[in-house]
Amino acid sequence: MTPQIVTLTVNSRTHQVALGAHITLLRALRDLGYTDVKNGCEKGDCGACAVLLDGKAVNSCLVLAWQADGAQINTNAGLGTQENPHPLQVAFADHGAVQCGYCTSGAIIAAHALLEANPAPTETEIRQALSGNLCRCTGYGQITEAVQAAAAVMQKVKGG
């Protein structure tokens, strides 16, 4: 099929790009330079490519770029900066939840979506929410702890 112009708003920047029908959102985002969106399997097994699509966590390898036309997309790198990191990013860094780091952006996106819906999740709820994000390094315990710690910080910020 001939390429069509697709409008993708990523981390508040708007891009108009000509894309073929077969191009996945994962591929489109990486080609635009959003390399924090990782390719781990290209079939929805690993969660490394998770992004927020209109606020909902999706595996970007399972979404065609055309389907994301006009949508708001947030990647992990858009959540915070060196100077002003997101509480989840701080917690992941401080609780040993980051080892090789390849799954980290996807895991933070999944955690972010969870905390939006459920600001004070139990350990089980966190493990369920992150069960689509494979990690081969940490054993998951420190990731769960980081999400709990970030939830506490975010609650405090909201409450205060």
Next chain:
Amino acid sequence: MKRYTAKPLPPVNLPELRQVGKPLRRVDALGKALGTTSYAGDFTMPHMLHAKAFRSTEPHARIRRLDIQRARAFPGVVCVLTASDLPDGKLASDMPGQTGQKRRSGSDVQILAAEIVRYVGEPIALVVAETIEAAEQALELIEIEYEILPGVFDPLEAMKPGAPTVYEPDNIVARWKFRRGDVETGMTAADLVITNQFKMPFVEHAYLEPEAGLAWVDEQGVINIRVCTQVVEHFRSIARALNVPQNRIRIRGTMVGGGFGGKEDITVEILLAVAARHTNRPVQMVYTREESFSAQSKRHPFVITHRTGVTRSGRITAAEIALIADSGAYPYLSPYVLLYAAGMATGPYRIDNVRIDAAAVATNQTFTSAFRGFGGPQACFAYEQQMDAIAQQLGMDPLDFRRINYLQTGDKTASGQVIESAAWLEETASRALEALGEKTPDHDAVKIGWGFSSYFQSYGRITWLHDTSRAWVGLEVDGTVVIRCGTPDLGAGQVNSLAQITAEILGVPLENVTVYSTDSAVTPLAGTSTATRQLYMSGNAISMAASEIRRVLLERAQKLFEEDLDNLDIADSRVFVKDRPEHSIPLADLAAMCAAEGLELHNLAQFNAPFSEPIDPETGQGRIWPDFTFGSMAVEVAVDTETGEVDILKSIACHDVGRAINPDSCRGQIAGGSLQGLGYAVMEEFKLHNGHIMTPSLSEYLIPTSLDFNPTEVIMLESGSGVGPFGAKGIGEPALTPAAAAVANAVADAIGVRIHEIPLTPERVLAALEKVAAR
């Protein structure tokens, strides 16, 4: 099993330090959490091309016809390379000079297969194109005709006379022998002789980052290769394979998205080097997940047979052990992996009469090579089940039986190597068991079992490889620190350890240390991130370099303050007099003073591991490793006797890490290694059928998710007795080693019958239960 209480620890001398031993935020952590860290597949360049490999679909075949004309003519294709483009197209995969074994003709790895393919996934042609799509479509246009050759898919079959040969003259890739004492005498002295055989499968590393890289030829004619690798020193093998000088290949490693041994062998870098040289343009190559599964190494399947003599009082009198490993289609590191498994096959037990025979055998299957533990977990799965089986036959408690035989400092291993550091076996086992707490009661068809295992595992490379590591430290005149060290960081905190040790020695905050690493041209070569060697080797090298700068600083401060050297210290970026801390100078001021006077505030240090002669080829006697890590793991399992499913309710890992440089990082190694081990025990098997892969992706090959098991509880002990910096031992690989045996022992405890093969799938559990029922 009874209740256990922790054995008291011997006194240790571990001085409190300011930064080492503290759970500081790792220097690499925030960048990864922010998503700003670049990985090998993230780099692009102007005019970059894309490479894709055309791979064998047959496990053993002669290439009758290979037609690349249509692929070459496809729009966007720049070239299609085959073996005919590579006159010396081989990579030496075994290292005979290092293992002391003979080099095998025909067993070198083919960069691109010339006449014969030996496994499914072996690269045959390389398409280089303007876009990924063009490269992928061109792959479909390559025509190939195979003459199918008889294959061999089982190492036991491959050893038989008349078996199809993977390469001449036979399929034996390597052998090792260990002879100690007199096994016949030992067996005669035994009251009981117990024989069991254990089997383990192929296992996939399944790091989240598939292999990737980018290569280009720079203005000096140097081939630069940016790649995720555990070994930047592969620049040498690549230079040899391409017949170019070694100073014309530069490996620029990246943060590695998980390695676990799978990125220890050469992956994309050789194909990239070939393509960049041929096209004179930058070339990117990124493996798909399926390619990562088929084209890279696996953990060795082993068949291990133990015959053990033991007295009624529980003393082991002799051990006869046979190990057969499946090396797959090429040797790669099989000779070494076999040595590790064989050299540690007795387990951490004092046995005076030992006979060990080990062979690695080629088959037409995915090649096997390094995987976290390097033969150690396979050996442990066998020896620790054997120990439980013996204890059961003797009617003894499994820990009581082991404690009679556990190695102690000063004892000798099967190769006669003396254990020099602390051997905390009962200390770790009793703690892990104690932490299991109350046993969960059986309910309905669900039976609860407890099991544990103890292990010893080397850290540091084989001592006759004469291992070295170099590290450079420099103090800037503003008091900040730069490290240059070749260490590849696999995510285990390799780089952070260097920074944290340097920060401790130079008295600066960790955030004032910047590390440049993993570049074969500009960072001093630190050796491989393998063999659990980086903290030991580069940690010692960086300590030497930083200590030299500290010496220069303190000697200058000595003149300034007119104080004894012993009375001076550095902390929080100030140099001060210990008993009068108000007498101090900012480190930056002292650094500027030294710089103005021409004093050297930089140092390149080289640490040499102990060097030894190779072991005797007939008896295996001699030193093999620098030192060992010891530990234990205990688990509680629930076995559903109706479905056969094994659930791991609790797991406790207790290891003596010597000294934890960063406790959070160290705990992460243990927790993550334990989970890989639990997956090995009950879930993971890379399955092949007649050489064809049945588990080609993460859809079929399942690794543990966050929901599969409760996280492992970690108990870290610190004996301070290791040969690493500050008494550290190595923990990266050892963390995985005891898990599978502990689970198998717990399952045997739960259902009353031992299963000798992993993974402990529902099918195997049900089959074992039927056997009991039929008795």
